Amino acid sequence: MESETTPLLSQSADADVYDRFSSGRKRCLLEKYPLAYVFPSAFASGSFVPCVPEVAADLNTTGTVVKQVISWNERSLEYFADYSLDGRQPIYYSSLPLLCLGSLASALSRTVTELAISRAIQGFGAGSVMSVGAATISDIYRIEERGTAMGIYFGAVLLGPALAPLAGGLASTYASWRVMQLILFGMALAALFAIIAFLPETNHPGTRGIDKLLAQEEAEGRTGGWRFVILNPFQSLTLLKSLNIFLIVLAGTFTLVTEYVLLIPLSYTVGIRYGLTTPAWIGACFLPAGLGNVIGAPLAGRLADKALINGRKRRGGEWYPEDRLRATLPGALILLPMSVLIFGLTAQFVNGKAGLIIILFCLLANGIGVDVVLSPSGTYTVDIMHDRSAEVMAASTAFRNTFCAITSAAVLPSIKAIGIVATNTIFALMGWLTFILIVIVIKYGRQLRDWIDMRYTVNICDS
Template sequence: MAPAAASDAAPASKQESPEEHEHRETQSSILSINSARSESQESRTQHDEKNGGVWSTGLDGLDVGAGVDPQNTAELGMSRSQSRASSTRTRPAVVVPRGQRRGLLSRFTIVPEVVNPYDYKRVTKWGITATIAVATAAAPLGSSIFYPALNTISIEFNTTSTITNLAVAMYMVAMSIFPIWWSAFSEQFGRRSIYLASFSLFVLFSIASALSVDISMLIVMRIGVGGASASVQAVGAGTIADIWEPRERGLAMSMFYLGPLLGPLFAPIIGGALSQAFGWKSTMWFLAIYGGVIVVMLTLLLPETLAREKAAQPPPPRPPLISGNDTAAASLRRLSTRESTTLHAKKFTSAVYRFIFAPLKVLLILRFPPVLITVILAAFAFGSLFVMNITVQQQFAKPPYSYPELTVGLLYIPSGLGYVVGSLVGGRWLDYIMAREAVKANRYNDKGKLVYLPEDRLRENAWMAVTVYPCGLLLFGWTINYGVMWLAPAAGAFIFGITSMLVFSAATTMLTEFIRKKSSAGVAVNNFVRNLLSCIGTVVAAPWLNAVGPGWVFTATALFCMVISYTCVFFLQRNGPKWRKVMEKALAETM
């Protein structure tokens, strides 16, 4: 045995070459990542495989479990106390080697990619959230920065206000449609690559908009700007769901929404000042510069967060069926050439379907009542927001107010401040209500951890929001109608901003939880519907205001939104759990 042992040990003592050393190190890192990945996926999905449909807290995040499995009271109490004690500890993150990181330009990112994004430190999670929020601000910034300059553009291009408003309306159409593809691509190619590709296009289309020579070119280039900027609205919510556990996701989603809501706060001010000083084209150059800054931020600060999938084993190579010397080789080669041509044609057709038509299948989730009703709830509030934006631009620029462009831009501040307050207050309120309802219902899993339901987010907060935000619309509309001092309509806009934000954040968070495996899909559908309504609101607002006046416009809008919202909240609270279970069963069979 000794000689054998010595002979076995002999190769190990040899000096290994640099190539062998590098190969061994690479294999070791791959094995460690695969081991950590398997552990991460097992911890994330163990409840999902055994149970169905609700969220429960744990060290690895809030996994999906099914209701409460009654246990001995003493054992359950001990398990709960152990869970609370252990919840203060965090598991060390497994860092992916730089050479194996995913996404475009991934070697340049400062924040490392980890195997399980839940394991990031809180400061890192907030840093990623802030980066995404800044990027998300680009889309509303691109639309709102335009408002103070609409009259100037109409005069320069010698066209009507309705035609000029199409530069905003078509921008919103692009924002509603393109997230469907961005969302689908992000689930295939990762979040980071989609962010970098889309914002590079954002910069190019912004430059082209600044160089527009007529209204037609401007509208077309604005479609490109809107479509490119819309990626982060859907994919960004997916990133938040990637890194934050559901019990913390309400606050995180509200902070994420500060980006798109701060855009309307500052964009009209920036747009008014730039237009007044340098002309409307300076606003497009500002967008190009802003997009360039975002590209740099994303390159350096945003790692890939999409969950890794286990790589499939490649099939073993097939031996050749016939040698080159066989008499039938020539005819078989001709046959192989025809088959190869057919195969390439099939691959091309498959690629066209995969990249153009397959993403549209995400719209099929609207057939599920929880998704459809939640989307409608948010969409009508969002549509009324854009009716308000057009009204501010149109009414304050003419008598009795007759304010200049910069002053008109400043009058978008009240609603923007309302969004900020609603975001800061609403996120914590959502998380508090969700935890309170779980404790009240005594919903614990067999490990003593709280079990959360997405519908828990709609309680008194929802009823208050859908009652008050229509009242804000009424106050805004009638005070402008009678030419009351600007403080009165500003108060209405502020009230609307706070309470509509409660609706937006609750709806978006619920959609990421309804469709857990593809969290960005629900948000993409939400963007599709709400931006279509905002486009309609943008187009019809000006002629509608001219026909009946702002008082009756906002009376009709407020009453319609209140009726729709009350109906949505009622049915979600009453039938939400039952509908969700049916939906999850159907999704499990198709996704």
């Protein structure tokens, strides 16, 4: 085990692994990759939300049932793939066809069962692409640049959730909710062809599982021939044994929950309360949250890089990866819990245009807060486990989304049972708990890494 009496991240002459791509090529990948490849996946998670009443009427069921189908199946089966064996490209090659199939099947669904199966396939394809995308960006940027790059990446990716509800609402209002799924099918198909034509393999040379396996066989004098490799689809979840990763993933989970408690029941809490009767208007109410995501991600990424660099200066050149997490504290302490609390109080007690304006500002503040927490947190887990960066993103996304799926299904019944003020107060407390968990990791990060040997990244060139 690497000793934690020395910096976790140290200087190395081998940092030229990040010079494989020119700055122009990196910028091109960073700007175009999220929009071309991940955008369809991001759209898949939000296009249904404003259409719930129409989907329920079309399939002869209730809005609660449709919400549960969406909550469970838009989320995380993403850990059912081996992200480390063959590199990044095979994940895209296998996931995007599933996204195509799931979107087409969703458009053709005639029963709730068919929709549930189709959404599971769609969620499988979308989740894998989203998880490996952050790892792709981390492959090409050094640690002191990575926060900014990941912030830009998440900001571009989150244009999808910002626009998806509006697009889904417009499609449902002026055509059918099925039309949006057919559009998603076309977007995913175009992304697949673009991946095949333009996206290079970004994994660091010699770090793929297959590279290590072949090197081991060569050292043992065994070369050539076919070989069977047994893949454990749940292997990435073993990374949650790391207390650092688990606490940050748990904090990220509570962060997302504060967003879901506002967005999932929006058609009922805001639509009915303020007389927004069409899916298009309800979809438009999602824009402030999406705009907040787009603003918060790049801002948080830049602040996280500055916090990391300033921390290094204070320590005389020693890298301490937990410094990056300091950028999350304002979002976790103020923006997340206060936006949820004020939203609930406003929806209960403030009528008319004034109430709607306050609620839209709460959605904007929550959107900023969510990404101020999630962007540096995700980059931090990649920093300390770069050799398994895609796996750590998959494990964290799987855990978060599974928990959020359960929570999302309970939001509307909770509002009906105890009211929106009490429900939002409970979820605001989760926002403050996020702050506490992150402070623990910042303060005791080194000791937590010593607790269990997870083969953390030790050289800056490896991270």
